[in-house]
Amino acid sequence: MIPIRTDYRMRIRPWMNFALIGANALIFLNGWHIPSPVIDPFMLQPTAPELTQFFTSMFLHADFQHLAGNMLFLWVFGNALNDRLGHVGYLLFYLGGGVIAGLGYLLLSPIAPVLGASGAISAVTGAYLVLFPRTHVTVLFWFIIITTFQVSSLIFLGLQVAWNFIMSYKAIAISPLGGVAYVAHSSGYLFGIVVSAGLLLTRLLPRDGFDLLYLVRQGFRRRQYRAAVRSGPSPFAPNRLRRGEPDGPRRLRTRAVNVAGRTDTESAQELQLRRDIAIATQRRDFAAAANLYTRIVQLNTEIVLPRQQQLDIANHLMSAERHLEAAEAYERFRRHFASYKYIADIELMLGMIYGRYLQRYAEAAELLEHASKGLTDARKRQLAETELQAARKKLTDPSTT
Incomplete structure (x- = not known):
């Protein structure tokens, strides 16, 4: 199965990713590949590694x-990761x-000199798994017939990661595997997953309702709800509560409150409102979306919708x-x-x-001063x-009109 595209919508041209692909292709076309002996000093050598080899080998x-x-x-x-991190961040x-990936290979399975971009690309795909688990990957498949189908990136990349971890375990604990540096791949996956998750947790990268951490949190909430239901009294069992003990529904309601202090009913309402807002904005019914938004912020004061x-x-709220x-x-x-462009x-707005x-006025002055430094349009800067x-002027003389 070969991935050929995803349904992620780009905001910018991923020029840095284009440059990396071009650099790899150009180096190869210039004859820098096996069996040319000229590449030996630039491969990552496990017996005497040099700092520059960590970069040249990839x-x-x-x-x-x-x-x-x-x-x-x-x-x-x-391309999607370049779009999310920006050009410098992505590089x-x-x-x-x-x-x-190279360090992991040297520490855990230094069998032979290694080369290839797969360690860095594993880091990219590991980050993609965390940031875009709900996107779909179009896969080319052939067995008797040639066809394409779509699969969730969570499943496609999750299987890739799991397979490489299994093969890495075999290479480390059982016997070395020649030909493919699985340990380098797994080290790259770990780097991509940990760093991207860290960026989300520290808010250095904006969160949305579509990343892997959000899915994990929602799964945890569902497990809490199911546990609360199982621990509550059965509607078919005899009532064995003692005098003064809270009744069954009341106990169940108390236990259904999650760690964040919000009930699972509220979480379900929030999810439904998110869906309704998405449908309203797709139909360009911004008045309905705005009204739904005012309801969802009452349920969750920290809610933030996807950027657009x-x-x-x-x-719309401003125009209204x-x-x-x-x-x-x-x-x-x-x-x-x-980091919005x-x-x-x-x-300014x-x-x-x-x-x-x-x-x-104090907040207005602070924002406008900062905005004037970042605006490129002369008319907006003048405004x-x-x-x-x-x-x-209002701050110094409030009586002015």
């Missing part, structure tokens, strides 16, 4: 099949994954002159999507709301400076 390949397989996986899964992540949904609803709700929606967007425009409509002057 751009070398044994033959065309080795190169084609690696570059296909890098194309299918690397650092890619190189870091390759280095850690959050922005569309904030814009619901200024306080619009400001709150823009603030959530600004906090959770700080046009974040300065969001700060938020500063104008605070200054013009909510009389929160930000005008609004900033008005906010500062």
Whole structure:
């Protein structure tokens, strides 16, 4: 089975991933591959490794099949990660994954000199598994007939990771396996999974309702609910409660409260509201989506929708002159999507709301000053400076109109 594409929608051109694929291909086409002896000093040597070899080895390949397989996986899964991390972040992540894969190989299974980008690409696919588990992978399959089908990236990549971990265990504990550096692959997967999960947990990478951590949390909540139901009294059993003991439904309701202090009923309502909001925004019924949004923030004060949904609803609230709700929606967007390309425009809009409509001049001045430094459009920058002057004037002389 060969992956050929995913259904992830790109926001930017993944130029860094294109550059990495081009660099690998160019080096190979220049003759830097087995059996050329010129590549020996640049492969990662287990007996006498050099620092530079950790980097040079990940751009070398044994033959065309080795190169084609690696570059296909890098194309299918690397573009989305480049889009999510940005160009510099993605390059650092890619190189870091390759280095850690090499270290893992040297420490656990140093059989022979190693080369190839598969350690770094394993890091990329490990991060893809964490960040985009709900995307679908189109897979090319042939057995008597040639066909394609879609499978969840969680299943496709989960099986890849599991297989490599099993083969790595065999290489370490049973007998060395020549030809494929499974331990390097597994080390790359671990790097990608741990680093991407860490970025989400520390909020260095904005969270959404589609990453693996969210799925794990929802699964934990469902297990809590099932455990609460099993531990509650049976509706068919005789009532054996003693006098003064709370009745069955009351006990069940108490136990159904999860660790975060929210009931499973509230979690189910939140999930249904998320679905309804997604449907409303797809239909471009932003008025309905905005009304649903005001209900979901009452259930969960920390809720943040996917980026485009959050922005569309904030814009609608602003156009509907619901200024306080619009400001709150823009603030959530600004906090959770700080790396957004046009974040300065969001700060401009938020500063104008605070200054013009909510009389929160100190916050308006801070936002507008920051926005004016990031705006590239001359008219928007002039607008930000005008609004900033008005906010500062109000701060120094509140009686001005």
